[in-house]
Amino acid sequence: MHQASPEMGVTINAAGWQTNVHDTGTGQPVMLIHGSGPGVTAWANWRLVMPSLASERRVVAPDMLGFGYSERPADQRYNKDRWIAHAIGVLDELKLEQVDLVGNSFGGGLALALALKYPHRVRRLILMGSVGVSFPLTEGLDAVWGYQPSLERMRELLDIFAYDRSLVNDELAELRYNASVRPGFQESFAAMFPAPRQRWIDMLASDEDQIRALPHETLIIHGRDDQIIPFDASLRLFDLIPNAQLHAFGKCGHWTQIEHAERFAQLVNNFLNEADKAEQAEN
Template identity: 50%
Template structure:
């Protein structure tokens, strides 16, 4: 991939490979580390989930935002039925980056992964913020069923995002296209 192509694709950050599996991640700023764990849904990437937050956090912190396995530009390894796969991915990434302890922010699915990570590795988490964390069983709403049953198209992406965004003015063409 040429550098021009990468510049045109800001969602592609750095990458690391362990156990034959590649993780795409963003690593910006300096200071105490914050690990941002994205939600799930059609077309989700760490960039799509956190692109507006990362530069603000990076003014004071080192921000690490990976694409979780099966999402974005990280490898897909088939159906994952155990959160341990994602918590292990985060442990390996933190080890690779030489980070013993981080604060975490988890959004929806990422909140569930953050909870699982905190349970499995409490000594590696300084603080955590959970946003709409998925952690318990719950009834499937029509909106969630639509988002999880997403059939790729620009129109379906726009409809999905409309169900997820409180502030509809943030649903820009750039966001829908990304």
């Protein structure tokens, strides 16, 4: 079958929602949850690291409810519980009892909350440029969530996303802009995070006492120069999560997986390989 776009994977029914998901590679499964920028899809977020990760494991990367090529609820209601139910629906439909979980930004907030609510479904956790604790709304995040479609505006956003703009070219700006104006995309996006926007950071945050009790081995990754999610948010998560390690990149903005794709994939593979080895030793 000829695929119209590399952003299209396969369509599954997850918790009753038609869901676009990329499912590639074999072995221990890892699920990737994308961020919440305008025009985002799983493919746009993860395309540079999926091949490397899929060379060692099975990679599952859904377009989350209301994003990309997945269904948009008619009631346009979006919240953490609904997104988590959708993510669990993906795992159930693909018969994945337990996965390693990688969350980017908004996706990190969901990944953390999912691990707290369904600890047995997650083996190891990776949070990248993640929300999950409360912090004051940044100008960068306000601009991302308040996006009004134009190519110029998208170019400006990419300047905020990336430390080194040469890594994030106008071709990507055009890709993301075109994605943001597809039928239904902006309508659902505008319904997700209307102003005042501090409440959505707080909605995506998890209870700090619960985070302190999180049992999972967790890798936290952040760009030191992130203008969207402050580095302090990851420092706070590192402070709270007992079994955490923190890796920070200097001269890096919000898109570690794009600005440092190779290093990011290597970090993730190494971290998950440790878990593979520990399991093999036990068996």
